Amino acid sequence: MIRIRALRLPTLWGAPAITYKPACSLAGQTSRGARIATGAVFFAVGTGLVLRVRRTLLRALRQARRVGGAAQSTLLWPLPPRIDELNVAAAQLSAGRASSAGGDLYEVIPTEHGVRVLMGDVRGHGPEAIGTVAAVLGSFREAVHDEPELGRVLRRLDRALARHLRGRPPVEQAEEFVTVLLLEIGRDGEVRALNCGHPWPYRLGESGVEPLDRAEPLPPLGPFPLPADLPAVRHGELRPGEVLFLYTDGAEDARDARGRFFPLPDVLTEAVRSGATSPQAVLGAVFTRLLRHAGGSPPDDVALLVLGNERHLRRPPQARQAAPHPTTHR
Known part of the structure; x- marks a missing residue:
């Protein structure tokens, strides 16, 4: 219909164009x-x-964007500003395509094992990417409460992705992959991580801006099997006042009119020097500069997630000095 x-x-x-020549005598004149x-x-x-x-195509484009945006907002639930004493800020920007449904995903969930964080990027866009995002997010939201070890959470995600891709042609299965970064932040601030092909986050603090790790991550989920041993790697503590900046590669890959890549570490350094210490302030500073750099619309999807330890240092109570009693002179 x-x-x-x-x-x-x-x-x-x-119809008028086709019938014009045989029906109109004027068309036969020279x-x-x-x-x-x-x-x-x-x-x-x-x-x-x-x-x-053109009008019909624009109407279909707007409808596709509305549907894609609604589907993605259903999957990426809004994050509360505070989760288990961590300050949280997040933003997602889809590239200018026919559908605003991108392949970026993130989640932050408090559990008895600590606050567990997922940041990922699905290859591709549109309905296929939406289905993959749903499979990975659904598995993560269930596994983080069931599995005491972060490595077992990652295996659950890998199995969920395999089940989702089952039934597709072998060529499509070989080309489909998901980059995944798993973090676990304990109540003492200790950070553990497992990284499958995703950019390492940046740690922002008094010492400046530095990557959480410089080691080569594991391959993305999908094309290659996970190793037999998956111990979570310790990355020190997220101290009070420090911030973790997580992102998808669309942030660093964004180019300006001259073809220059977005200088994310420099922008983060400038934000820290200007006094942006809260996750909301850091996110706002980076997001503004990113849009300005890309001319309002980056070529790829971008997701940003900022976590800050807002716990105050607990100092030992100082010994109270007894005030001298006033001397009464008679």
Whole structure:
């Protein structure tokens, strides 16, 4: 029915052009005026058809973006500003495509094992990416409460992705992958991580801006099997006042009009020097500079997640000095 209705108007516009020459005696004349009239008829018909097709495509594009945005907002739940004494800020920006449904995903969940964080990037966009995001996020939201070890959480994600891709052609299965970064932040601030092909986050603090780790991550989930042993790697503590900045590679890959990549470490350093210490302030500073650098729309999807330890240092109580009692003179 939709296809028939879509073809109705082009048919109505094209019918006059097709029947014009056999039905109109003016079309068979070779005089200059007749040729001008014939050209005007075909120009009007062609212009009307192009404008109508353009309007139809724009309407379909807006509808696809609304559907994609609604689907993604259903999967990426809004994060509260505080989670288990951690300050949280997040933002997601889809590239200018036919659908605003991107492949970036993130989640922060407090558990009895600590606050567990997922940051990932699915290859591709559109409905296929939405399905993969749903499979990975759904598995993570369940596994973080069941599995005491971060490595077992990662295996659950890998199995969920394999089940989701089952039934697709072998070529598509080989090309599909998901980069995943898993973090676990204990109540004492200790940070543990497992990284499968994702950019390492940055740690922001008094010592400046530095990557959480510089080691080569594991391969992304999908094309390669996970190693037999998956111990979570310790990365020190997230001290009070420090911030972890997580992101997808669309942030660093964004280019300006001259083709220069977005200088994310420099922007983070400037944000810290300007006094942006809270996750909300850091996120706002980076997001503003990113949009300005990319001219308002980055070429790839971008997701940013900022976690800050807002716990105050617990200082030992100072011994109170007894105030001297006033001396009464008689």
